[in-house]
Amino acid sequence: MTDYDTVSADVEHEEEIPEDHPRYQDLLTRHRIETGVEKGITHLQGMHAEGRGSAFDYLLGEETIPSADAAERAAAAHLLLADRPVLSINGNVAALVPGEMVELAAATGADLEVNLFNRTPERIEAIAEHLREHGAATVKGLEADARIPNLDHQRGKVDEDGIYAADVVLVPLEDGDRAEALDEMGKTEIVIDLNPLSRSPRVADVPIVDNIIRAVPNITEHARDLADADEDELRGIIDDFDQERALEEAEVRIRNGF
């Protein structure tokens, strides 16, 4: 938690962070979240959650490990095969990878839906606007005309023609309760989370233990690579992916990498 503070907090624009800095990704991530808080996109507690994630990323070696790459390829296959894929966006996701999520949506034909733990009309609108500025044509989550069962009223709000009806949902940086509730609805769930022991990746069909900044562009790359693949090939990729083994490999890496 200390070496963190050795780079000035006074960077105004992310271009000022030197790309060859040994902690470039880390500083970039922190800067984007901080900007998100200032813009009203990210809840203050998102800064805390991001700090927590950054410690796990540090232990992982701040790179996409092979099992995470395999999970990202399986995620791309799921999204391409889906009838109604949806990418769920919260305050941290919007702050960290707005343009990258728009690109992934385009590469897979998925919808973008804003879904917040601390839901206020102002934050919902700020995030939707932020996504539009990054190229999103349509942003769901503003109607909120359906409910995820077994979650309290505010947190269960979703769009009926969005997450409610989706068959495959990407839920990055999601809390355990919502991840479980979506799982119970029978959805194919793809979770991005840096702690392999937390509940969200453990209920996911595809747990991606990786930094979202690396994971999302890599899923997009796999999706583009698989754009012409037939259904059999996509199903083969999905069948080859072993959820338990991916979690185990991440745990071993965190232990030994330290």
Added chain:
Amino acid sequence: MTDYDTVSADVEHEEEIPEDHPRYQDLLTRHRIETGVEKGITHLQGMHAEGRGSAFDYLLGEETIPSADAAERAAAAHLLLADRPVLSINGNVAALVPGEMVELAAATGADLEVNLFNRTPERIEAIAEHLREHGAATVKGLEADARIPNLDHQRGKVDEDGIYAADVVLVPLEDGDRAEALDEMGKTEIVIDLNPLSRSPRVADVPIVDNIIRAVPNITEHARDLADADEDELRGIIDDFDQERALEEAEVRIRNGF
């Protein structure tokens, strides 16, 4: 980073967090830092640093391990033996343990000095006032009439009759550059930090790998216990403490505890 979000962010007062909650300390810590940010005491990046620390604390098992307790007893002995002990306070320390630092200062005859990475007159004054509200009679760091060598101008600012002249300094949650610069000044340095691999605890004479919320009251308890000890006993405690072994034991615990 996810299960974190499953407790409402809307707690107004820390008394609302149930003491029997399995993540009580964690929620309390996060709440205090959040309040610190809102009061202008803690920099926004302090929330991130705290999140990072919380991941290491989670891996440690959120308890004071035996080697940390030994470090805390050695820290108490150092502070009691010192001619001019000073406790350094930054924005996170002020938010997390203001009253606990005032008590430790009283139990060891140490001075309190505000020292900030992102120094502004407003934050310095807000923190000094916050410490006074928690019982501090005198708060140093406002004069800033001396400089720590080998640090840039703003960050090196200290009081000449405070940290500059101190023989023993407690620097909790301190960045690596400042910890190294204080070490080079020949001070006996006590560092509290949850990452045993970061630079600050590695340059410290007494590295305490523990959550500051547990560490500070425990140093105070040891100091009270040792109030009547003679110099030989205190020196014996200091000599028995093995800095390298304490760091190793924390590292092993983080690996195996995970």
